[in-house]
Amino acid sequence: MKIINDTTFGNSFERISVAIISIATGITLIYLAIEGPLLLQNIRYKSADIINNQIVGQDIINMFILSPILIVGGVTLFLRKRIAQYLLISTPLYLIYFVLSYTLGCEWSSSKYTGNSETYTFYFLFILVSSLVILLYSLSVFPKNVVSTFRKKGLIVYSILFPLFIMIFASMWIKEIQEVMTTGTTRAYDIAPTAFWVIRIFDLGFTIPLGFISIYLLWVRPNTTYPIQLMFYGFFLTMIIAVDTMGIMMFVKNDPTFMIRDLIVFLILALIIFTGFLYILRNYKTTQP
Numbered sequence: 001m002k003i004i005n006d007t008t009f010g011n012s013f014e015r016i017s018v019a020i021i022s023i024a025t026g027i028t029l030i031y032l033a034i035e036g037p038l039l040l041q042n043i044r045y046k047s048a049d050i051i052n053n054q055i056v057g058q059d060i061i062n063m064f065i066l067s068p069i070l071i072v073g074g075v076t077l078f079l080r081k082r083i084a085q086y087l088l089i090s091t092p093l094y095l096i097y098f099v100l101s102y103t104l105g106c107e108w109s110s111s112k113y114t115g116n117s118e119t120y121t122f123y124f125l126f127i128l129v130s131s132l133v134i135l136l137y138s139l140s141v142f143p144k145n146v147v148s149t150f151r152k153k154g155l156i157v158y159s160i161l162f163p164l165f166i167m168i169f170a171s172m173w174i175k176e177i178q179e180v181m182t183t184g185t186t187r188a189y190d191i192a193p194t195a196f197w198v199i200r201i202f203d204l205g206f207t208i209p210l211g212f213i214s215i216y217l218l219w220v221r222p223n224t225t226y227p228i229q230l231m232f233y234g235f236f237l238t239m240i241i242a243v244d245t246m247g248i249m250m251f252v253k254n255d256p257t258f259m260i261r262d263l264i265v266f267l268i269l270a271l272i273i274f275t276g277f278l279y280i281l282r283n284y285k286t287t288q289p
Contacts, residue, residue, distance in 0.1 A: 009080055010141050018137045019077040022088060025095070025130040026070030028123055033059035033067075035120070046106040046115035048191040053253045057246030058098070066091060066238060085142050089227060090234020092135035093210075097202060097239065099128040105195040139227055143286055148222035150283045158279060159215050165272045166211045172265070173200045188257040207235070226284050233277045240270045 009015040036043040037052040038059040045055065073087035103124050107113050177200055179186035189196050214232045217225035243266050250258035 008082075008141065009077065009084075010137065014137060014141075015077060015080070018088070018134060019074040019084075021130045021133055022070045022074030022077065025127055025134075026067040026074065028127055029062040029067045029070070032120065032123060033063040038063070043117050043120060044115040045102070045117045046108055046110070046113045047195065048107075048113065050255060050257065051192055051195070053250045053255045054246040055102075057249040058242045060249075061238065061242040061245055062098070065241065066094065082143070085138060086230065088134050089138035089142060089231050090238065092131040092138070093231060093235035094238040094242075095127055095131035095134075097207075097235070099124050099131070100198055100202060101195065105192075105198040107192060107194050109194070135231075138231070142227035142230075144224075145287045146223065146226045146284050147287055148218075148226075148284055150218065150222060154279075154283075155218060158276065159219070161272075162215060162276055163212065165269060165276075166208055168265070169269060170204060170208050172262075173204055176200070187259075191257075207239075211236075229280045229284075233273070233280060236273050237277060240266060240273050244270055 032043070034040055036045075036055060036059050038056045045051065069087050069091055073084050073091070076087065077084035102117070103121070106115065106117060176186045176189075176196075180189060180196075186196075210232055214225070214229055217228055244263070247258065247263035247266060249255075251260075251263065
């Protein structure tokens with residue numbers, strides 16, 4: 001009997017462990033969505049009731065997009081299917097963002113709000129730790145036998161247009177931060193100042209720099225940056241879908257903090273991100289190992 005040592009997915013312990021963790025994380029997301037304001041309303045986050053409109057939108061994405069990706073990713077990883085690597089690498093950054101906004105983003109220091117989400121702390125911690133494990137595993141086993149086929153003219157256009165999108169996104173947050181610095185408040189700031197700072201600091205200090213780094217890597221290390229590109233786009237795609245869903249829920253619920261201008265901007269950004277994602281996918285080819 002011939003024994004084949006396939007290291008495509010790491011050793012058996014790593015593959016099976018990450019598969020179990022991925023499936024368990026997907027199930028945990030479904031559980032938290034069911035317990036939250038989307039359905040049972042058993043979780044009460046320490047923030048203004050109006051914020052529930054946004055939480056419902058994100059929980060919809062967690063239940064119907066992120067959870068299936070994680071569960072299918074885990075199952076296909078068990079079965080040693082290549083698609084598992086592509087599915088799982090798209091999830092960790094979103095999961096980190098989700099946990100930070102649902103935990104640190106709550107108004108814990110405010111006496112105006114009550115809640116019980118702290119009783120679910122270990123579920124959120126599990127998701128955070130799982131995202132770290134999935135991230136490190138996905139980067140280590142992602143296909144290395146790829147070559148880029150970017151043409152210089154197309155890459156120049158991409159490298160001009162995509163930073164413009166990033167700067168439009170950044171300018172929205174920078175403008176609101178400047179308003180807080182000069183006036184002490186901005187739209188919806190008074191009801192959720194902690195959430196305001198968590199989201200703006202994460203985006204301006206992590207999300208946006210990652211976007212610029214991904215563009216830089218396409219020029220200097222095009223044949224080795226494929227996993228970084230998919231990790232970045234996995235995060236941006238899932239996050240922009242979640243943001244658009246939040247906006248739609250705010251519109252449906254007649255949220256007074258809703259602005260149609262913002263929803264239109266984010267819908268356009270979603271189209272730009274999806275176009276950029278297709279451009280990246282088209283210009284990478286897997287070679288024979």
